[in-house]
Structure formats: structure tokens, C-alpha cells
Amino acid sequence: MAADERELGRVLVIANPAAQNGRCAEAAAFIERFLRYRGANVDDYELALTTGPGSAERYAEHARGYDTLLVVGGDGVIHDTVNGLMNRRTRDARPVLAIVPMGSGNDYARMLGLARNDPERALAQIVHGTRAFLDLGRVNGRWFCETCSFGLDAAIAFDTMERRKRTKAIGTLLFAQSGISVFMSHKEGWRFTGRVFEGGEAQDISGEEIVFACQVGRTYGGGFEVCPEASPEDGLLDLCYTTRFPNKPKTLVLFGLARFGHHTGSREVRLRRFERLEVDFETEPPCQVDGEPLTGFTHFEVESIPHALEVVLPAR
Numbered sequence: 001m002a003a004d005e006r007e008l009g010r011v012l013v014i015a016n017p018a019a020q021n022g023r024c025a026e027a028a029a030f031i032e033r034f035l036r037y038r039g040a041n042v043d044d045y046e047l048a049l050t051t052g053p054g055s056a057e058r059y060a061e062h063a064r065g066y067d068t069l070l071v072v073g074g075d076g077v078i079h080d081t082v083n084g085l086m087n088r089r090t091r092d093a094r095p096v097l098a099i100v101p102m103g104s105g106n107d108y109a110r111m112l113g114l115a116r117n118d119p120e121r122a123l124a125q126i127v128h129g130t131r132a133f134l135d136l137g138r139v140n141g142r143w144f145c146e147t148c149s150f151g152l153d154a155a156i157a158f159d160t161m162e163r164r165k166r167t168k169a170i171g172t173l174l175f176a177q178s179g180i181s182v183f184m185s186h187k188e189g190w191r192f193t194g195r196v197f198e199g200g201e202a203q204d205i206s207g208e209e210i211v212f213a214c215q216v217g218r219t220y221g222g223g224f225e226v227c228p229e230a231s232p233e234d235g236l237l238d239l240c241y242t243t244r245f246p247n248k249p250k251t252l253v254l255f256g257l258a259r260f261g262h263h264t265g266s267r268e269v270r271l272r273r274f275e276r277l278e279v280d281f282e283t284e285p286p287c288q289v290d291g292e293p294l295t296g297f298t299h300f301e302v303e304s305i306p307h308a309l310e311v312v313l314p315a316r
Helices: 019-037 055-062 075-086 107-112 119-127 152-167 171-185 248-258
Strands: 009-015 042-049 068-073 096-101 130-139 142-144 147-150 190-198 201-209 212-215 237-242 269-274 276-281 287-289 299-313
Touching: 009 019, 009 055, 009 075, 019 042, 019 068, 019 119, 055 068, 055 075, 068 075, 075 096, 075 107, 075 142, 075 299, 096 107, 096 119, 147 152, 152 171, 152 287, 171 248, 190 269, 201 237, 201 269, 237 299
Parallel strands: 009 042, 009 068, 068 096, 096 299
Antiparallel strands: 130 142, 130 299, 147 212, 147 287, 190 201, 190 276, 212 237, 237 269, 276 299
16 A cells, blocks of 8 residues: 555445436446455445435444445535434544545535546545545534525526436536526515624624525535635635625626626625524525425524534645
8 A cells, every 4th residue: 555545444335326317326336346456445345325315314324333434426415425424423423524526516526626527536536635624514403515505596406406307417507507597587586584693793684685505615506606715614604695686687697707706796795604694584495405405494593513524635
């Protein structure tokens, strides 16, 4: 074993064979071959294939005796896996999380700096990588590792899922197509009031949103820089929201600017960092948590959990 290679120990691979229109199954087979012949830095491994939403969460929660939990798939299976790990009460009971990103958006992997949809490169980054304890968010008891958003933000996320099934499109273009479609079909956003808590101080907020996103990392939707200054290591979540619903031309301009984080100078947009957030919507809004739906609420409590989970990063 080379001196700069990480000891992976006993590895559980959780793979979503349906991700990337089935390409993830090929990636999982490649990783299995790699682990089988890797040598001293892999003591043993097991492969668990997901069968639908929630199965990765169950695998992660009930896996015992593993040093590394290696996830192969997109943001959805990563989200489920993180929730399974965090269902374990103590940090010492959780294996380190490593990711081979094989999804449509891959926003969490983008934040970590991992090679996306390239299992050979991503695996090399894991083997030669470093480790850090990163922040997570939690909303109404559900964990998220990258993003939680409400209203039109979430409606776009759900539209991308349906559009992907029909067209097989992926990535930023898919999110852009969904965004234009959703914005053009809505005349108003979801009205909200809330309080943001940070450093022992509270600030009231209110508005009518086209964007209301709570972020661990900078991006959602396959690279839209909704919170350009967000960091998974500062112990805080970043919030981007709009105070009013602009006309359609301005809405589409803001959407385009957000691709590269240039929307932040708009007078309709507000940015905040927070430890905890309480927000109430007049009617139940769509809500997405790392791309997965969270339903049944008009009141939401969002909080940052600093340094919650150990994750493998590319060598710095």
C-alpha cells in the first residue's frame, strides 16, 4: 500500500443502480472489482443495492462494524444515507462517509470537490483523500447535507424529477428548463414570516418568495450558486430569500443570474447566515430536502448542526 493511501478498512458500498439512467450499476460493478483486488487498505467489503426511497437510510442506520460507508449515486441516495447515519445517536458510532457521485445534479459532490460521474477519478480521490467533520442541516427532524428550500424553489426540483423521467436530461440544463417552466406558470409566490437566530440575536423576516433556500453548500439544481458564500465548515447555514414576487421578465433575469451567483445584488434578494430559523407560510408550500419532498407542514424549524459527520474529501 502506498504511503499516501487511506486505510478504508471494512467497507459497505451503498449503490443506487437506477442513477444516471442506469450508468450507476456499471460504476458499482467497477468499484466492486476495485475493492476485491485493492489489497491492504481494504479489509473487507459488502455491496448493498438500493431498491427505492428509504432503503439506503435503512442500510446506513443498521450497518455495524464498518469503517467506511461508500455511497454510489446521486443526491437522493446520499440524502437517505446521511439520514441513516445520523439516526445513530453518537458520532463515534458512524463510519466515515465517502461518495462516488453518479447523479443528475451532484450538488453535494460539487461542494466537496469530487469528480462527478467519473467513478475511476472519484475513487482515486477517496483513496488518496483527507477527512473532515462537516456541518449538516436539519428541518423538522429531517437531515440535509446540501439544501432545503420552499415554494417555487422546491416546485422546480420536483419538476426536474418528472422531466428527467420523460426526457432523460440531466444537470444544469434540466434545472434551467424546469425553472423557466415553473416561473412562467406562476403569478405569485408563497408568503411567509419568520425569525432568524444567530449569535444570540434574532431578526424578523417576511416576504413573498420565488427563492427561499437554506444551504449547507453553495449550490442547488446542478450548479446554481444560490448562496455563493456558504461553507460546510463554518457552523452556520446560509439563507437566500426574496422579499417580493417580481414580474416575469425580472424573475427570469434573476433565475439566470443565480446560475453564477450574480443575483445577490438584486434589491428583491436577501442573504443571511443563521444557526436556527423558524418560518411560517400562509399555505403549505412545496418543500424539498436534498431533492426529496417533505410534506404536511406550514411551520418549519431549520437548524445548523456543526461538524456533525465525518466525510472523505479530495486531498487539499
